[in-house]
Amino acid sequence: MLTKIAIQTIKTKWKDLLILFAGLVISTAIFYMFSTVANNKAFLTANTSIKSIVVVFIIGEVLLGLITFVYLNFANRFLVQLRQREYGLLMMFGANKLSISRLLFMETFLLGLISLVLGSFLGAGLTAVAGSVLQKQLDLTLPHWQIFNSTGFIVTICYFIIVFSLNGFFNQLYINRTDINKLLQANQAAEKTPKTGAANFITGIIGIALLILSFVVMTQLVAKGTMIFMSLILAIGLNISGTYLFIRSSLTLVLNLLQSSSFANMGLRKFTLGQLSFRLRAFERILTIVTLLFALALGALTVGRGYELSTPTLAEQSSPFTININQPSKQDKQLISQLQGVTYTKTYQYKQLTHEIVWDAAQFNRDPLPYYKAENSTLTAGVPKIQFGTAQQINKPNSSEFLIRQTLQNLATATNPNHLSVGNTVDARKFAISTAPIKRVTIVHVKNMTAQPNAQILKKLTAAQTKRFPTLATLGVSGAYGFLVISKGVFGGLEFMGFFLAIAFLVMLASTLMFKVLSNVETDRRRYQILAMIGATPGQRMLANAVEIAIIFIVPLTIGIIDVVYGLPMFKAVMVNPYIGLTSSLLIIVSFYVLYYILTVVVYQRMLKKGDK
Template sequence: MLTKIAVQTIKTKWKNLLILFAGLVISTAIFYMFSTVANNKAFLTANTSIKSIIVVFVIGEILLGLITFIYLNFANRFLVQLRQREYGLLMMFGANKLSISRLLFMETFFLGLISLVMGSFLGAGLTIVAGNVLQKQLDLTLPHWQIFNSTGFIITICYFIIVFSLNGFLNQLYINRTDINKLLQANQSAEKTPKTGVANFITGIIGIVLLILSFVVMAQLVAKGIFILIALVLAIVLNISGTYLFIRSSLTLVLNVLKGSSLSATGLRRFTLGQLSFRLRAFERILTIVTLLFALALGALTVGRGYELSTPTLAEQSSPFTININQPSKQDDQLISQLQGVTYTKTYQYKQLTNEIVWDAAQFDREPLPYYKSSTSDNSSFTASVPKIQFGNANQISKPNPSDFLIRKTLTDLATATNPNHISIGNTVDTHKFAISKAPVKRVTIVHVKNMTSQPNAQILKKLAATQTKRFPTLATLGVSGAYGFLEISKGVFGGLEFMGFFLAIAFLVMLASTLMFKVLSNVDIDRRRYQILTMIGATPAQRIFANALEIAIIFIVPLTIGIIDVVYGLPMFKALMVNPYIGLTSSLLIIVSFYTLYYVLTVIIYQQMLKKGNK
């Protein structure tokens, strides 16, 4: 009987449960998507050079599990608040607490199971879309990518069954401990107003200190070579604690200052500030979680964008020419002519002898060889800039000048390219020896383009490299010489990290949206009466909409501000792994803030629609 009532309740109240159900499905999907990657050890080890990446993902999965548990706890409380007055009425008509608690457990568990099934399918779909689209957009081919992982699937099922069961038991405990009068007066009791004073001020100071300590840990522990996982765990604990304490105290102080200022005297601002003051306690934990999610999303995208933007720079630093074509065919020459933004194209003749390659010195005088001039700085470390290309003649190439030793490196790269078997071989730059040699004359063409990742250059260079690899199979392992060859090798080294950054950003961004939107929208039933009172005392629809939009905006701004600060001071953690950890911050911030603003606008629109429906 109770089972039928629970099923019928879900059927009849599906509109009221729609927000809750959508949040449950999304949280399940994100957990499944993350768990599939975190438990795919072959994919993680094959696509990154970081040995501890598996442990990092395990910690990430645990962190996501904690965030999901807190989110589901909020969802669970929403379900109880939605029905508690009905449960009180049932008790008045003779139903005992044991039956009511069992009914609530069944409703929670059934809703959870449905969302678990749908969320798993949605998670698999998101994994397919995220994986395929990202690999296509980033021009990556990542081995061992899976849309289904048995271990990840089992972990997802077990975790959510345990969580839904635990929530069901907590609901039973709540009903058993709650008096019937309190159930009947649900949503009519006033919320506690946060207290101010010395203790509140001290709490804020402690929060700021913990936040600063988390930033110090992020920067200093990695800089001193201490194991990065220790820094990661410690920084997360300090940051979450500091953020919670800071939000708990600072918002109360700020709102009290605003209420006492002249700004609150116009329009409905005093009402808006009062609304926020009454609901601060309910939003403290959720704002802390959303702040963490925002920082994780922005940080992950910044790191992914950093690798995406810095890899071409690293490739450009590796060679003064983009690609070399050994023994170019007519088809190769046609492809080269289609390249855009060509800085130079040079073709050199050579003769390959048994132990050396002979170059015509006179040709280097006519067509100077490009090279990067060495600097006095440490050449073992990369910088964020590309050296200026120099051009050397035959005399410079032959002269053993230590300051220009990199010109010999360019010649060595050409020799390697013209020697398909990659046997150790010398270089000779001599016009006479070139002329008297009876070996057949061969050609090598080198090209430099301003942007090798733009279209159509990327596709043309890919075709040229494929042609060389087909004609000289040994290049399939060692790669073609030049910046483009280095770029392809770098994608194999950093491509996995680049992909993971974008993938995690999507996961955290969706989780962030569902968490904050759900929490805000779950207050509609309580707020509806307050806005009805505003209408009764003469507030216009435009004033009500503005007041509501301002209230939600303040709630959204808090995670935005603290999250950005977290990322700005947390990015130094990646100095050991990246050329410039801040290179992708600006573009990533624009992307994340754009989506975050979109979430805000959607939340306001949906909120207003729900208020209107309730007034009809």
């Protein structure tokens, strides 16, 4: 019987539950995707060049699990608040608390079970898309990629069943401990008046101090590598505590000052500020969690974008030429002629002896060898200017231009990968008298190796070289493009994780805040009706509502951005420039955040108008 009632409730309330349901499905789908990849041992074992992805996806799964647990708890409270008055009415008609608590447990569990099934199917689709995106991003063919993994599926099912069961149990406790009168008057309960005394002022100052201290820890201790793990835990603890106290007290003080100023006397500002003053106490925990989620979303995407944007630059810094072609064939020459934005193309002759490679010095005099003069280039300094050295510069002992010899050694290794320690001799006479067969190596430099058609042509040239010289499959083709391929194998997983973690955190933070705002519609409806009675126009009421919700959204946006700006230095140990992806990531995250705000306002105002009819 209880099951039938629960199913009927979900059917009749599906419009109210749609936002909650969508959030549950998306969080389940993303968790499933990470779990499937992290537990796909065949895939991780077969792809030795990207083993770093193992840790990447395990970390992503743990983070998603923790945040999802918090997210589902807030979403669950929305479900309870939606129906608690109905539960009170059922008790008035004779239903006991045990039956009501069982009904609530059944509704919670059924909603979770449906979202789990649909989320798993959506997760399989996301996994398929993720595989395609990842392979394209890494420019690799990854064997054993699966859209379904039994271990990952079981982990997802078990985790969410446990979480939904716990939520149902917490709902039962809430109903059992709540008086029937409180349930009946749930939508009429007045918010607690925020305190404005000296204690509140001191708490606000402490909150600001803790926030500042967390920023100091992020930029100093962690950046210097001093007790990294403990510093990270300390920074997070200080930041969360400071954010909570800041929202609880500091914002209340600001609102009180605004209410007593001339600014509040225009339009409905007095009403909006009063609404916010009462609402902050109910929103303090939500806004703290949402701020953390926003910072995580922006930080994850910034780090992922940072690796994506910095990898080509790091590759360019690694070599003064894009690719070298050993013994170029007619097809290789044809492909080289199709490259766009070619800075130079040079072909050198050499003879391979037993313990050395002999180069024709006359060629280096006619066509100098490219090299980087800068010894310590960094990403922030950009790509060093390419220099060109003659045979005399190459042979000059103890030359400050020793990087010319380094470039030549890299070229020699590429032409003779079986003898990594092979020597180099640049001598026109020795080259002429040697009876060894003449061989050739062509080096090419293009302005943009990641743009099409260059990327596709370089890929074909690399594949042809690897096929003709199998040892290059392990060592990689010399040049900036070869370094780029290796770097994508190392950092591609981080780019991928950053993108999908950002989506997961963004969906959860926006949905959580949306649920909390929408849960107050019944209470706010009466207040806006009173405004209409005293002469406020519909336009004025809707504008006041939009401004009120905007301020609630702006609080986590502002603090979250500051958190990321001061938190990014923690990644200096693993990134040359952690800020390189911040601007583009900020535009993406804020754009989606604004769309969520607009959606919340539209849904909220429709619910307000619905009650006026």
